[in-house]
Amino acid sequence: ALLVLISSFVFTTYYPIALSTSLIQFLAVLSIPYPSASLLQTAKNYLYILAGIVYCVQVVAVEALLLGSQRSAQTELDCDCFVEMRQRYLADGSFSLMSEMISMLAYGKHIGLNAGNSGNAHWSLDRKTFYLNSCLIAISRFCKMAQDLLAEAEQMLQELCWIRKEED
Structure with a gap:
């Protein structure tokens, strides 16, 4: 039941408004270090959280599509279904939650690499x-x-x- 619930968040599209999904809203709130903050977290303080969430979402998605308890009985049709769902919901540029999270991760990494550590x-x-x-x-x-x-x-x-x- 929990896998089905989490999968309902993962296997969704957002086109045309990214903030229309609750998980993207959650990720946006995670970037605020504390309620009274007027600034967002820096890239180096936020990226590791986002990367962990991306990894967890990928693991949940694979488990939902290819159940571990039924791996020995899976057929080529199951694999084809997995590939189709991966292209539809887990690939970058697919207007999906994972696509948006990968874009956020890439943008944050770009900012983090170009910001430098002059204060450190x-x-x-x-x-x-x-x-x-x-x-x-x-x-x-x-x-x-x-x-x-x-x-x-x-x-x-x-x-x-x-x-x-x-x-x-």
């Missing part, structure tokens, strides 16, 4: 300090850490290769 990482004016997500990383300490790791690795190699066992 930057150098100090003297280039001696690097800031990553507001955390200070002193380059001198970073270099010292790398030098200490190298010295420790050389010491371990020296001990493993040149120190003889007591039995010898």
Whole structure:
């Protein structure tokens, strides 16, 4: 019964108004971080949610079309029906819910890739300090850490290769 209910959301078209479907409205509300917000979430904070929903919708659609409990008894006619329904409701450009979600995902990815992360990482004016997500990383300490790791690795190699066992 639950599969049939969820399938009724998935296997629907929206032409000509995308916001006429309840799942698209739900996705639009998900992009609002909290009720009093006047701005939408940034792409990097919203895309992973949308990608998860797209994946779940695809899994539900496949399960509804090709029931797992009846896979051994499925015929070529069932596969042909699946291909037809996939082209009608799950393909990009089909004026379906999945088409709209794929378009939203592609648009969000485009925005996310072009927005950059200038606020997440930057150098100090003297280039001696690097800031990553507001955390200070002193380059001198970073270099010292790398030098200490190298010295420790050389010491371990020296001990493993040149120190003889007591039995010898």
